[in-house]
Amino acid sequence: MCSVAVVDNGEVYVWGYNGNGQLGLGSSGNQSTPCRIAALQGICVQRVACGYAHTLVLTDEGQVYVWGANSYGQLGTGNKSNQSYPTPVAVEKDRIIEIAACHSTHTSAAKTQGGHVYMWGQCRGQSVILPHLTSFSCTDDVFACFATPAVSWRLLSVEPDDHLTVAESLKREFDNPNTADLKFLVDGKYIYAHKVLLKIRCEHFRSSLEDSEDDIVEMSEFSYPVYRAFLEYLYTDSISLPPEEAVGLLDLATFYRENRLKKLCQQTIKQGICEENAIALLSAAVKYDAQDLEEFCFRFCINHLTVVTQTSGFAEMDHDLLKNFISKASRVGAFKN
Known part of the structure; x- marks a missing residue:
């Protein structure tokens, strides 16, 4: 084999x-x-x-x-x-x-x-x-x-329905108002959470919630979808967002110094890149100092240069970023033809 x-x-x-x-x-x-x-x-x-x-x-x-x-x-x-x-x-x-x-x-x-x-x-x-x-x-x-014999390509759990692992239990408790002792007010909507889990999972909350007795935290720096995805990540260790929203979550991950979340955001953005959003994602990568993502977006733009340069994103590109892009593209021979 x-x-x-x-x-x-x-x-x-x-x-x-x-x-x-x-x-x-x-x-x-x-x-x-x-x-x-x-x-x-x-x-x-x-x-x-x-x-x-x-x-x-x-x-x-x-x-x-x-x-x-x-x-x-x-x-x-x-x-x-x-x-x-x-x-x-x-x-x-x-x-x-x-x-x-x-x-x-x-x-x-x-x-x-x-x-x-x-x-x-x-x-x-x-x-x-x-x-x-x-x-x-x-x-x-x-x-x-369709397979002969009928099989599964990955291992499946056949545990009884009444048994939940610790990870599965935590996932179920996210945004549960019946057990939460803290709620975040974002864009006029509540997100329910548990102080002890937030302090265990995130250094930012470990310090900000240490002596706090508040049960409501107002959040205006980030949008509701982004902040909800962040809190859900702390419960599930995964994210599920379109690439445009993942850019906002990348901003949050950078702000909170959540390196694993930053990597997950970059993976999501890579999977969702297309000619129309490539320049916007490249700009975000530069802004948030995501060097691996920046190189990926740049390579995608070079591979689809004709279409990318005809998009509105390219026409509205920041002057300094455009200058650097053209310089770097020239060095790799993108304009030889």
Whole structure:
């Protein structure tokens, strides 16, 4: 069997059995030690999914690359030929945010930012050689309905309904007026919280609530969606916001020095970037000193330069930022043609 690992900078290393080219090294020879996939140089991989003898990776730009066995069309390339090099797979124009495969099947699945779920490969004994739009809202359903045997690509918990973990219990208590001892007034609306949890989870609240006996805190610096997302993050350790709102949350994360939240915001913004909002997101990255996000947005703008320069965001770009953008773009050869 083969093994795949992704390091912090997005590079992919592989090793193990390679009879079907599932290592993506351009050959079918086995590899006894970890080897970087040179064909993915310059591409930042975020996630990996491995089937029985094929591999999928998802990049930070929402692009999927595949390689390995393809006897059932599980690579989604439009044919049944094996691929020993990473090959891109297109799913209309929507950005992919989740990929899935399972070791016991020859099936692949993906979910887009718009919530559409696609599948390809083995489907109840038949071959689907191109990504096919399903009626599902979750990739798990693809393997439960189409795979043979019916499986799930990730571990599922089968705990009794009356048992909740600590994390699940905390999630349920967010914004619960029946148990809260503190409420935030933001844009005329209340958000209910628990002082002890806020002090445990956030250094800012640890100091600001230490000697406070107030049970209402008025907040005017941030919008209601942004501040609610921040408090919910303290209960759930996750965020769910469109990229435009995530920019506001990035501002808050910077203000409160919440580095993990800052990283989550940057991931959300990366997944939601498009030609229309690329300049706005680049400006936000510069403003909040998010260097990794700034580089990502800049690279996206360069890759889509013709369309980006025709947007209203580019026309209204801050003078200093525009000057720096043109200078940096010139250095990387963006204007050679």
